[in-house]
Amino acid sequence: MTHPGAGWSIRHWRREDYPSIERIFKDCLKAFPWRGPERDEIIRLRQSLSANVAFVAVEKRAGVIGFLTLEQGKAYVPHVFVDEDWRFCGVGSGLLKVARGFVGRPLQLDVDVQNTAAIEAYTVLGWRERAKVGRGRNEQVRLIGP
Numbered sequence: 332m333t334h335p336g337a338g339w340s341i342r343h344w345r346r347e348d349y350p351s352i353e354r355i356f357k358d359c360l361k362a363f364p365w366r367g368p369e370r371d372e373i374i375r376l377r378q379s380l381s382a383n384v385a386f387v388a389v390e391k392r393a394g395v396i397g398f399l400t401l402e403q404g405k406a407y408v409p410h411v412f413v414d415e416d417w418r419f420c421g422v423g424s425g426l427l428k429v430a431r432g433f434v435g436r437p438l439q440l441d442v443d444v445q446n447t448a449a450i451e452a453y454t455v456l457g458w459r460e461r462a463k464v465g466r467g468r469n470e471q472v473r474l475i476g477p
């Protein structure tokens with residue numbers, strides 16, 4: 332997928348994308364103080380990248396500006412993260428659209444209840460709540476996409 336106006340495109344991830352993916356991920360985690368240790372999150376990210384399909388959004392000068400991991404069999408999205416400087420440019424919805432097209436059925440993901448910004452974005456995109464999952468600090472909402 333290519334966004335002609337904003338100049339980014341989406342493709343499968345490659346190993347050389349990893350440093351940029353990790354940088355974006357770590358930057359985003361700073362906004363989630365309720366999350367557990369960063370190293371646990373990084374381990375889960377690496378496991379997800381090695382076991383699953385992943386896409387990156389790339390812009391010519393900026394390089395990787397967002398990424399998404401996808402458990403294809405479950406149509407489940409463990410990660411969708413966009414560089415803060417590139418938000419509200421359609422990158423998140425573009426990554427979700429590509430993943431939705433790849434699996435051919437509605438996607439699901441879990442979002443922290445504290446992550447109101449992401450919940451607002453998913454609501455705008457037509458996602459709806461399926462269930463509450465987790466408890467206390469780990470309480471999340473399971474959402475299903477259109």
Ligand SMILES: CC(C)(COP(=O)(O)OP(=O)(O)OC[C@H]1O[C@@H](n2cnc3c(N)ncnc32)[C@H](O)[C@@H]1OP(=O)(O)O)[C@@H](O)C(=O)NCCC(=O)NCCS
Nearest residue numbers: 411412413418419420421422423424442448449451452455
């Ligand atoms: C959530 C996230 C992936 C959205 O990515 P994005 O590239 O900014 O999203 P898009 O530009 O594609 O926006 C899609 C729609 O959501 C809306 N939207 C995006 N962020 C929003 C926000 N914080 N509040 C309200 N609406 C928002 C956009 O306006 C757009 O609506 P439109 O189609 O009517 O214009 C991004 O904010 C992000 O990476 N957040 C940090 C990591 C995170 O929380 N990931 C999700 C974990 S489950």
